[in-house]
Amino acid sequence: MYRYDEFDHALVRERVEEFSDQVARRASGALTEDEFKPLRLMNGVYLQLHAYMLRVAIPYGTVNSRQMRQLAHIARAYDKGYGHFTTRTNIQYNWPALTDLPAILSDLADVEMHAIQTSGNCIRNTTTDVFAGAADDEIEDPRPWCEIIRQWSTIHPEFSFLPRKFKIAVIGAEKDRAAIRTHDVGLQIVKGEDGGTAFRVFVGGGQGRLPHIGQEIASAVPAADLLAYLTAILRAWNLLGRRDNIHKARIKILVASVGLEAFREEVDKHYATLRHEDLRIPEKEAERIKAYFAPPPFEDLPKASAPFDRALLADPDFARFARNNVRRHRKAGYASVVVSLKPLGGVPGDITADQMDAVADLAERYAFDELRAAYEQNLVLPHVKLDDVPTLWRALREAGLATANADLATDVIACPGLDYCSLANARSIPVAQALSKRLADMDYQERLGPVRINMSGCINACGHHHVGHIGVLGVDRKGEEYYQITVGGSPDEQAALGDIVGKSLPADEVAPAIQRTLDRYLEIRAEGERFIDTVRRVGPDPFRDAIYETLDAANA
């Protein structure tokens, strides 16, 4: 993985020093909250319901064991012993004191981490395919390009005061495992006409109050011109985007209002100049960055593994874990392992300090010292020898991290909601927990197959409810929590926004309604159809009927 050079080290240390001084001035009263707020937001610090919240960047979701142990240390020393992984593959601490922030940021800098640009109107953490460098369908590893984007976008003077936040995701395969079309800019690595690396570019995606699916603005931007093209997009938006209305400031609103063609013309105008300037990425530099992401020293192994196959036969619990949480790998004899942070009735995305240490040890021992954070709020050990998977599974089980539900109905994506967040209108976590308990039967979940259920506690959509196969949005109705259900959303290469099925439901009705939806799917699915396939074939009506059937009966 990437290691800081002297410039990275200096930049991060200088920022720690600068922010420490700002915190000291705030604590002494020399800065007012209004003066301090934009400064803290530049460093990932929010003031939430109960305390300050610190969001730490995990660039493109990659961490090593040393970094994970430091995250555990921070959770223990400065928080309540846990952290929360987000849908931007960052980690949030819910309880740090203002006066501890300088020490936390210094501890992070010790392991090449920071909280820069995890909030505010700037380019946020670039995300990618959690199986990057491991997936067997990848054209090229997207992580070096994420790193190049990170370097370009960090404290970029032109893009430090954008109309709103800006999110980029990059994938290296046709299969979209990073939800790129829900991003301000989504990049898909393709082969250009000359056979070299190029980028298919989507623009204007986004969730929140006015959701949009990104549209293709360019089919193959040559790799060397990537930064010129991104600069052209951001410059066009920075100049034309609205700053008078926070709800209409994202690039998606600009693209939708002027139309894709007109926006493309604007971008092309800037690109025509920019591509001949200093923004071309020298091949040598791209190669230097790529070297950091060279594959680990894989052994040449047979495709099948006797210990793995024996464990499959010997232990049904392991077999279930292998079916649901183990993914194919590009290298024979290896697999990627999903570590679910969705235990039965747990808080989606939460992980204790002890679990962080445990998973760090396992990454070091079994996965070439590498861990990934997935936007689904899980972790992944990307490169594990099949021979080692049974032992790894036993260790995960001991740490409470072996829930075999990856991509199943209880692998719910949920924002912190009104239990923590000052923006939320309703709670997300208890609704996710109720659903998790209701659908706990693993046989039932496996019969259902992959279903993505997403919950957000407000319209800002941190829980990505618009693109959940089933989405749940918390709303406030005269001080009471209600939940609006959508069906048919999809975050992948067939990205779509879900349809709102009807009036919102009280909290205790949500889990039963979702179960009825899933039961209806089991009744009407065709052979081999996943939940989302059935929704696409038959539309939302049968599911609407299922959701409201008992309510209608009660009201009849």
Next chain:
Amino acid sequence: MKIVTANRLSDGRVIYAGVGSQPVEGIDQASVLDETTAEIVLAEVAGRPDIFVNPYLVEVQGHVPSGRDRLKERIRSAGPTVGHSVAGGVG
């Protein structure tokens, strides 16, 4: 009736204006005030930004939040309704 609440500058924790407008952590220790007095206390604590960050008024019945934001204020006063993710499960 109203109480005055804010977050504490040093650690962001929820605080209320208690006796003598002193910061207190428990909602049951908050001074329950009529509209006019509440405005006076709000102005008073707003003048102490070294302790009270973003102070505002909360409608209450007794010491229980009762206005439009009652759920949010109850969660603020009692902590996350889902407890904390600590070793051994959600506590």
